[in-house]
Amino acid sequence: MSRPSPARSGLVFAGPTVRALQADDFANPGMLWVERGQKLWSEPVGPSRRSCGSCHADALRGAAASLPAVDAATGRLVNLESRIQACQAQRQGIEPAAHESDALLALSAYVAYQSRGMPVRVEVDGPARPYFERGRASYHRRIGQLNLACSHCHDANWGRRLGPETISQGHGVGYPAYRLEWQALGSLHRRFRSCLSGVRAEMLPQGHPDYLALELYLAWRASSLPVETPAVRR
Ligand code: HEC
Ligand code: HEC
Incomplete structure (x- = not known):
């Protein structure tokens, strides 16, 4: 099982405006x-x-x-x-x-x-194992008209540009996060939907079991990164 090493927050790949907003609680709209x-x-x-x-x-x-x-x-x-x-x-x-x-x-x-700054640490063994495996499988499954998996962008191509954005490692540690594009706070599952619509794949409703399993897999990939909520993103 591989995960990006070292794990780097999406903040590292964000522009200076976004970083400045997140760094200052008085300016952070979240x-x-x-x-x-x-x-x-x-x-x-x-x-x-x-x-x-x-x-x-x-x-x-x-x-x-x-x-x-x-x-x-x-x-x-x-x-x-x-x-x-x-x-x-x-x-x-x-x-x-x-x-x-x-x-x-x-x-x-x-x-x-209340957990800001605390390292992410989830249980993936015991009763969590089947959910973890389900999340891992969907993370690596090719989907959508573009026929890409999450891993194609967030494992194989992080650090590269995609249009106006720099692809990050795809960690969820800052959610719910304020996105400038949304002009609002949004959940991690809403962010999933943005990525899925980007590859023209079917979108599931927030809270769907598939998204929960994916969230568990992402939390495991992000192990040791601190919680950043409320993060600011583009
Ligand atoms: C075509 C490339 C591509 C694919 C495929 C893709 N994403 Fe993304 N994703 C992006 C881009 C671009 C962003 C915005 C920049 C960033 O934060 O990486 C993003 C952002 C994210 C973020 C937010 C990171 C942060 O720090 O705010 C998460 C979480 C994420 N993606 C998860 C996923 C998951 C889960 C999948 C598979 C269901 C997926 N992505 C598929 C390109 C992709
Ligand atoms: C009458 C008592 C009671 C009230 C009111 C209550 N909770 Fe809980 N909550 C619990 C108990 C007991 C648990 C532990 C486990 C369970 O439900 O199985 C729990 C668990 C949780 C957990 C999971 C904690 C963990 O360690 O994983 C969260 C998050 C939570 N509650 C949030 C809230 C929020 C937010 C509210 C208000 C909207 C709320 N709770 C109202 C009793 C309460």
């Missing part, structure tokens, strides 16, 4: 979502008026660095977003926030921000 997430975190909601903070100490510092992970109760692979949705439904008794909604982006940005 911090607006982190602030909104902080408010939502402490809001009592649902029939039992429980806030996230009433159950979770220190806003789950470190949790984002070890997700996705297999949920022991269901045996399913869950990422940060699906974890949050499960707590909204089961622990707060409210309708879970939709994928890519402002509320889910804000909460996931806030929780991931």
Whole structure:
């Protein structure tokens, strides 16, 4: 199994404007979502008026660095977003926030921000193994009209130019991230969709099991890189 060595964050391949925005929390537009997430975190909601903070100490510092992970109760692979949705439904008794909604982006940005600077470290053995293998297979599978796999760009050609962009190693450690092209914060799965549309491949909805498996494989590839949320990208 190969992974880029040394692993380099997408930030290394970004231009000076993007780097400057990410380096300064007052200029980083992604911090607006982190602030909104902080408010939502402490809001009592649902029939039992429980806030996230009433159950979770220190806003789950470190949790984002070890997700996705297999949920022991269901045996399913869950990422940060699906974890949050499960707590909204089961622990707060409210309708879970939709994928890519402002509320889910804000909460996931806030929780991931608590792990900023902590190295990514996910479990890929035991019950996680089949998900890992599934993610690895889809990372290397040729897809779309251009018949390219993720690996063709992010393993074999990182550092090269593609139109106006420099191809990075394709790590997800900065997500949810603010993209200038989106003029908004967006999830890692939204970024997957951008790459898939780039090679004219079929796109799946955010939260799809295939994307979760891919996210696990990417987290393994990124092992040791620090969480950067909220990253800024082009
Ligand atoms: C044709 C080349 C190409 C293919 C194939 C491709 N990507 Fe990308 N990808 C890019 C480019 C260009 C960018 C934007 C610059 C960058 O950050 O690498 C990007 C960005 C990303 C990023 C964001 C990196 C960051 O630091 O913000 C991730 C994650 C990613 N790709 C994952 C994938 C995955 C997973 C696949 C396969 C499903 C894939 N890509 C397929 C070209 C490609
Ligand atoms: C009534 C208590 C309760 C509330 C309220 C609650 N949670 Fe949880 N949460 C839990 C418990 C218990 C777990 C652990 C495992 C489980 O659910 O299986 C958990 C797990 C998590 C995890 C995974 C942690 C890890 O280490 O992987 C995240 C992330 C999370 N919650 C986020 C939230 C957010 C965000 C909110 C508010 C929208 C919230 N939770 C509201 C009880 C709660």
